[in-house]
Amino acid sequence: xxxxxxxxxxxxxxxxxxxxxxxxxxxxxxxxxxxxxxxxxxxxxxxxxxxxxxxxxxxxxxxxxxxxxxxxxxxxxxxxxxxxxxxxxxxxxx
Numbered sequence: 217x218x219x220x221x222x223x224x225x226x227x228x229x230x231x232x233x234x235x236x237x238x239x240x241x242x243x244x245x246x247x248x249x250x251x252x253x254x255x256x257x258x259x260x261x262x263x264x265x266x267x268x269x270x271x272x273x274x275x276x277x278x279x280x281x282x283x284x285x286x287x288x289x290x291x292x293x294x295x296x297x298x299x300x301x302x303x304x305x306x307x308x309x310x
Contacts, residue, residue, distance in 0.1 A: 217265060217275060219277040221277065221278075222279065224261070224279070226255075226257065226261070226263045226277045226279060228253075228255060228265050230257070230258070231255035231256060231257045231258070231263070232255060232256050232257075232258075232296070233253060233254070233255055233296040234254040234262070234285070234289060234295075234296060234297050234302045235254050235289055235293075235294060235295045235296060235297070235302075236251060236253035236254065236294045236296070237252055237253075237292045237293060237294065238251050238253065238294055239293070239294055249268060249269040250266070250267065250269070250270070250273075251267045252264050252265070252267075252288070252292060253265045253267070253292075254280075254285060254288045254292060256285075256297075256302060261279065262280050262281070262282060262284075262285035263278060263279045263280060264277065264278045264280055264288065265277055266278060282303070285303075286303065289302060289303075
């Protein structure tokens with residue numbers, strides 16, 4: 217999916233998946249008819265692909281700042297990248 221946001225093209229085909237909430241439960245991948253996938257572009261920008269199965273809603277992309285991308289990384293359970301790969305630093309020790 218491609219979308220122009222504030223004059224910049226975001227594309228799920230050319231960006232790298234960071235994490236998502238997609239999980240095969242034996243029947244489908246949907247979470248209540250909706251899924252979110254966080255992506256990172258080659259230039260380091262983050263965006264979320266919102267997918268829906270609901271008739272009155274449409275799939276769309278949302279550009280997000282790195283601070284929100286970090287929050288989403290902590291919330292979305294299915295990881296395609298490590299924290300260090302996604303954000304360029306290791307997480308701090310607690």
